[in-house]
Amino acid sequence: MPDLNSAIIAPEDSIISELDEMRPNGPVANLSRNQRYLIIERAFVGLYRWYVARSQATRNWLPDKSFDWRNFRKDHSPELNRILEGFFAVEQYVPDYVTALLKVIRQSYGRSHFHLRWGSEEEKHADLWRNAVLFSGQRSLAWVEEYGATLRGQEWQLPWDDPLHMIMYTVFQERATQLNYVNLGLAAKGESPAPDLANDADPVLAECCKHIAMDEAAHYNFFLEGARLFMYYFPEDSLQAMVDVLRHFAMPAGKLIPNYDKLAEILHRCSIFGPRQHNKDVVKAALGQLGAESLKSVEDGIRRSREVPDENGTTIRTSIFETLNFDFIENKVVRLFDRIRDYEAEIGLDEVAPTHFFPSPELRAFKAGSV
Numbered sequence: 428m429p430d431l432n433s434a435i436i437a438p439e440d441s442i443i444s445e446l447d448e449m450r451p452n453g454p455v456a457n458l459s460r461n462q463r464y465l466i467i468e469r470a471f472v473g474l475y476r477w478y479v480a481r482s483q484a485t486r487n488w489l490p491d492k493s494f495d496w497r498n499f500r501k502d503h504s505p506e507l508n509r510i511l512e513g514f515f516a517v518e519q520y521v522p523d524y525v526t527a528l529l530k531v532i533r534q535s536y537g538r539s540h541f542h543l544r545w546g547s548e549e550e551k552h553a554d555l556w557r558n559a560v561l562f563s564g565q566r567s568l569a570w571v572e573e574y575g576a577t578l579r580g581q582e583w584q585l586p587w588d589d590p591l592h593m594i595m596y597t598v599f600q601e602r603a604t605q606l607n608y609v610n611l612g613l614a615a616k617g618e619s620p621a622p623d624l625a626n627d628a629d630p631v632l633a634e635c636c637k638h639i640a641m642d643e644a645a646h647y648n649f650f651l652e653g654a655r656l657f658m659y660y661f662p663e664d665s666l667q668a669m670v671d672v673l674r675h676f677a678m679p680a681g682k683l684i685p686n687y688d689k690l691a692e693i694l695h696r697c698s699i700f701g702p703r704q705h706n707k708d709v710v711k712a713a714l715g716q717l718g719a720e721s722l723k724s725v726e727d728g729i730r731r732s733r734e735v736p737d738e739n740g741t742t743i744r745t746s747i748f749e750t751l752n753f754d755f756i757e758n759k760v761v762r763l764f765d766r767i768r769d770y771e772a773e774i775g776l777d778e779v780a781p782t783h784f785f786p787s788p789e790l791r792a793f794k795a796g797s798v
């Protein structure tokens with residue numbers, strides 16, 4: 428697997444000038460791999476700048492001051508209290524989540540700067556769940572400190588060590604995290620279908636879940652847009668990475684948290700998160716947003732795209748484009764570039780550093796019938 432960031436770091440002058448001369452609206456040109464890397468990097472920078480402005484304007488909450496902690500319920504069910512502790516534990520590894528991935532993507536301006544911003548939002552989540560555990564009245568400060576020290580006694584490791592696999596991983600991971608918080612929010616509003624959480628309505632917890640789930644939705648969207656860029660400009664590498672990630676997917680820190688199996692059982696029993704949510708609300712939903720129908724259809728497509736010559740000596744190369752909805756992906760990518768263009772026009776960046784969309788050469792070739 429090539430390092431899909433390597434060419435983003437310092438593109439040669441010739442690539443920059445070639446790309447800048449190939450203004451959109453002209454004839455569809457072939458794009459070299461390096462030119463595609465540069466287009467993706469520019470889109471990441473534009474999306475990151477847009478994201479920061481939006482994050483500051485719409486999700487600038489504080490884990491201490493945005494919630495009425497004194498009125499947090501102190502008589503929640505044992506199940507709900509275990510869930511709070513579980514979420515606290517998962518978000519405890521923020522320093523590792525930031526440093527480990529930052530080393531992998533540090534050479535991309537757009538991705539690494541976004542990652543710092545992302546880390547600052549995840550850090551608030553850790554503080555929020557720490558407050559929730561303390562204000563639940565079930566655990567002392569000493570317990571929280573000792574548990575935190577136990578958790579941090581081990582370091583979280585990246586599930587994948589390359590930028591492409593990691594962006595695919597984060598798409599599914601953020602979606603799963605969002606779902607966990609949305610479903611806990613239902614319990615906090617007294618709307619959980621789980622009998623164990625029937626008496627856990629709590630307006631303060633509901634506010635917590637609302638804010639944190641909005642953050643996770645924003646994270647999911649950023650990574651989804653990024654994954655679609657790779658899918659659009661490097662479809663074969665991206666599809667393979669997506670399949671690899673889905674075959675081995677596990678939530679972060681599951682191996683580090685003591686008694687994680689018990690937590691997983693409670694999350695499942697309480698309709699917060701289990702195999703059904705994972706398959707339907709995470710994998711199927713995210714695959715749909717990546718232009719794929721199912722993991723099986725993608726695996727079939729990859730297998731077929733690698734077929735060797737048949738008995739007549741004719742090479743059959745059933746294109747992966749047939750298993751993916753690339754019109755959908757292109758439409759979404761174009762809309763992302765539109766959003767970046769509007770943002771840059773608002774600032775005036777369009778006059779000094781405009782970001783342009785370029786069509787994917789593979790898709791154009793496929794549509795022309797030459798793949």
Ligand SMILES: [Fe+2]
Nearest residue numbers: 518549552604
């Ligand atoms: Fe989070």
Ligand SMILES: [Fe+2]
Nearest residue numbers: 601604643646
């Ligand atoms: Fe997140």
